[in-house]
Amino acid sequence: xxxxxxxxxxxxxxxxxxxxxxxxxxxxxxxxxxxxxxxxxxxxxxxxxxxxxxxxxxxxxxxxxxxxxxxxxxxxxxxxxxxxxxxxxxxxxxxxxxxxxxxxxxxxxxxxxxxxxxxxxxxxxxxxxxxxxxxxxxxxxxxxxxxxxxxxxxxxxxxxxxxxxxxxxxxxxxxxxxxxxxxxxxxxxxxxxxxxxxxxxxxxxxxxxxxxxxxxxxxxxxxxxxxxxxxxxxxxxxxxxxxxxxxxxxxxxxxxxxxxxxxxxxxxxxxxxxxxxxxxxxxxxxxxxxxxxxxxxxxxxxxxxxxxxxxxxxxxxxxxxxx
Amino acid sequence: xxxxxxxxxxxxxxxxxxxxxxxxxxxxxxxxxxxxxxxxxxxxxxxxxxxxxxxxxxxxxxxxxxxxxxxxxxxxxxxxxxxxxxxxxxxxxxxxxxxxxxxxxxxxxxxxxxxxxxxxxxxxxxxxxxxxxxxxxxxxxxxxxxxxxxxxxxxxxxxxxxxxxxxxxxxxxxxxxxxxxxxxxxxxxxxxxxxxxxxxxxxxxxxxxxxxxxxxxxxxxxxxxxxxxxxxxxxxxxxxxxxxxxxxxxxxxxxxxxxxxxxxxxxxxxxxxxxxxxxxxxxxxxxxxxxxxxxxxxxxxxxxxxxxxxxxx
Numbered sequence: 001x002x003x004x005x006x007x008x009x010x011x012x013x014x015x016x017x018x019x020x021x022x023x024x025x026x027x028x029x030x031x032x033x034x035x036x037x038x039x040x041x042x043x044x045x046x047x048x049x050x051x052x053x054x055x056x057x058x059x060x061x062x063x064x065x066x067x068x069x070x071x072x073x074x075x076x077x078x079x080x081x082x083x084x085x086x087x088x089x090x091x092x093x094x095x096x097x098x099x100x101x102x103x104x105x106x107x108x109x110x111x112x113x114x115x116x117x118x119x120x121x122x123x124x125x126x127x128x129x130x131x132x133x134x135x136x137x138x139x140x141x142x143x144x145x146x147x148x149x150x151x152x153x154x155x156x157x158x159x160x161x162x163x164x165x166x167x168x169x170x171x172x173x174x175x176x177x178x179x180x181x182x183x184x185x186x187x188x189x190x191x192x193x194x195x196x197x198x199x200x201x202x203x204x205x206x207x208x209x210x211x212x213x214x215x216x217x218x219x220x221x222x223x224x225x226x227x228x229x230x231x232x233x234x235x236x237x238x239x240x241x242x243x244x245x246x247x248x249x250x251x252x253x254x255x256x257x258x259x260x261x262x263x264x265x266x267x268x269x270x271x272x273x274x275x276x277x278x279x280x281x282x283x284x285x286x287x288x289x290x291x292x293x294x295x296x297x298x299x300x301x302x303x304x305x306x307x308x309x310x311x312x313x314x315x316x317x318x319x320x321x322x323x
Numbered sequence: 324x325x326x327x328x329x330x331x332x333x334x335x336x337x338x339x340x341x342x343x344x345x346x347x348x349x350x351x352x353x354x355x356x357x358x359x360x361x362x363x364x365x366x367x368x369x370x371x372x373x374x375x376x377x378x379x380x381x382x383x384x385x386x387x388x389x390x391x392x393x394x395x396x397x398x399x400x401x402x403x404x405x406x407x408x409x410x411x412x413x414x415x416x417x418x419x420x421x422x423x424x425x426x427x428x429x430x431x432x433x434x435x436x437x438x439x440x441x442x443x444x445x446x447x448x449x450x451x452x453x454x455x456x457x458x459x460x461x462x463x464x465x466x467x468x469x470x471x472x473x474x475x476x477x478x479x480x481x482x483x484x485x486x487x488x489x490x491x492x493x494x495x496x497x498x499x500x501x502x503x504x505x506x507x508x509x510x511x512x513x514x515x516x517x518x519x520x521x522x523x524x525x526x527x528x529x530x531x532x533x534x535x536x537x538x539x540x541x542x543x544x545x546x547x548x549x550x551x552x553x554x555x556x557x558x559x560x561x562x563x564x565x566x567x568x569x570x571x572x573x574x575x576x577x578x579x580x581x582x583x584x585x586x587x588x589x590x591x592x593x594x595x596x597x598x599x600x601x602x603x604x605x606x607x608x609x610x611x612x613x614x615x616x617x618x619x620x621x622x623x624x625x626x627x628x629x630x631x632x633x634x635x636x
Contacts, residue, residue, distance in 0.1 A: 062448060063483060070452050097446060107630045109427055
């Protein structure tokens with residue numbers, strides 16, 4: 001029997017609703033979080049009041065820092081970054097204070113905070129409004145990084161993030177908001193650091209995150225009968241389920257890493273490095289990467305399509321490595 | 324001045340100021356002996372630290388700067404664990420992981436020193452937000468310098484605190500009250516577009532005022548009003564205290580310890596005998612802290628890899 005179907009944004013909303021109901025110390029703030037036109041937070045202010053669901057002025061440093069402070073004294077703030085790129089004005093609070101306070105204080109305090117960051121290209125929004133940047137956050141020790149690719153994971157990973165005593169940057173793709181999927185009504189958790197096997201296959205392992213998981217699955221379907229493609233969604237970049245990736249590559253002998261973030265020093269580099277270091281002997285072909293080729297994302301839609309990974313590019317990369 | 328301060332309270336303030344001075348001079352000695360690394364001192368700011376913390380309890384929070392020792396001593400951080408952190412020992416407040424610019428001690432609400440100029444200020448809004456939501460009547464005090472007052476994050480936080488009517492007191496220690504416009508001295512251009520940081524309060528929708536930071540009774544009175552306002556739900560205030568950074572035993576008319584000592588002597592509250600007693604007792608506490616720190620072990624090498632994340636409950 002098919003379960004209840006809701007959208008990715010509604011799944012986020014349900015996770016917030018469940019955790020705010022469960023724990024009065026969970027609070028939500030950011031730009032326009034009380035708006036009725038934003039499905040991921042719609043209705044929360046009416047339910048929990050304007051004190052706990054609070055609109056902030058457009059001052060990312062101040063309100064992200066306030067999240068860090070509230071977390072240091074034991075609250076569970078969920079702070080929303082309307083777009084991940086807007087976080088670039090608040091790098092000290094994110095990469096220094098949020099990420100490192102636990103370590104630098106020797107564990108005297110910790111930072112149970114979630115920074116929800118909307119991200120993603122494909123909407124024709126030009127370079128500063130289309131980036132992913134999870135590589136930047138994953139680079140910094142001290143923060144966990146979750147990148148849900150579907151409604152089920154969005155709800156379960158967000159509940160896990162809110163209950164985690166560490167800072168978590170939680171990436172929501174702007175174009176996945178309307179994606180539908182089966183989501184249980186009751187609260188549940190999806191553990192961090194456990195990859196999801198999206199398609200089982202024998203010839204090549206495709207590791208993809210976020211919206212690119214869909215593209216990788218499409219590529220796998222396109223190649224049905226030609227190449228048997230295994231698609232792996234790590235779900236969290238930190239911690240990364242290295243074992244699942246290595247196990248899969250051991251079986252298939254080939255790796256294609258896919259991601260819409262920049263290729264250089266990015267997530268795809270990390271996956272390639274893990275396999276090169278710990279799974280080299282499993283490889284029958286060089287590792288391939290499909291990512292943004294280190295190009296700012298152009299405004300024009302056809303130029304944008306040029307630089308972004310998609311199912312066709314993944315298909316080409318797979319055909320190359322199985323040749 | 325404030326006639327309502329009892330003699331006992333005056334002597335408490337004086338004792339805290341002596342403790343800060345003695346503690347910092349102890350650290351100077353350790354540095355001169357090559358036993359610890361660089362530390363930025365707060366000498367000259369003792370009256371501000373003492374005058375602020377006299378209004379706070381352990382349930383109130385402070386966020387401090389890279390010159391934090393005075394603030395931390397006044398807030399009641401354990402001297403031994405603080406000294407051990409300065410010496411990078413495993414018994415330090417931060418287990419040797421943070422150093423003097425990052426000392427935290429949550430048991431007394433010292434949250435905490437911060438090595439990024441202006442870095443602790445947005446976090447103080449978070450402490451205040453938690454206080455407001457919990458309705459616990461606690462206040463946060465955010466210390467920063469005149470340089471930090473220009474930082475975007477500080478100005479953003481002033482605005483946010485006023486918008487959200489947070490129980491926070493912003494305390495700006497302006498340690499270059501004369502030189503900021505002096506050509507060829509520290510900088511060729513002014514670093515502040517106004518003479519008084521306190522004047523900026525009004526533009527953020529909160530009371531702002533400027534005071535002599537070397538006069539502890541003046542500090543005490545100004546902070547008392549701002550803390551009371553914050554506790555009562557009246558929102559944030561911005562207080563600027565002009566201070567002069569001094570060397571270890573620099574003789575200056577801006578030395579807060581000397582100013583206060585003279586005044587207490589004149590009032591008959593302090594005697595030579597009492598003065599010697601206070602100094603002796605505080606010196607003993609600092610000696611105990613140094614002995615503890617010197618006798619403490621270094622962290623184990625593998626401790627470097629511990630504590631990046633905390634474990635799930």
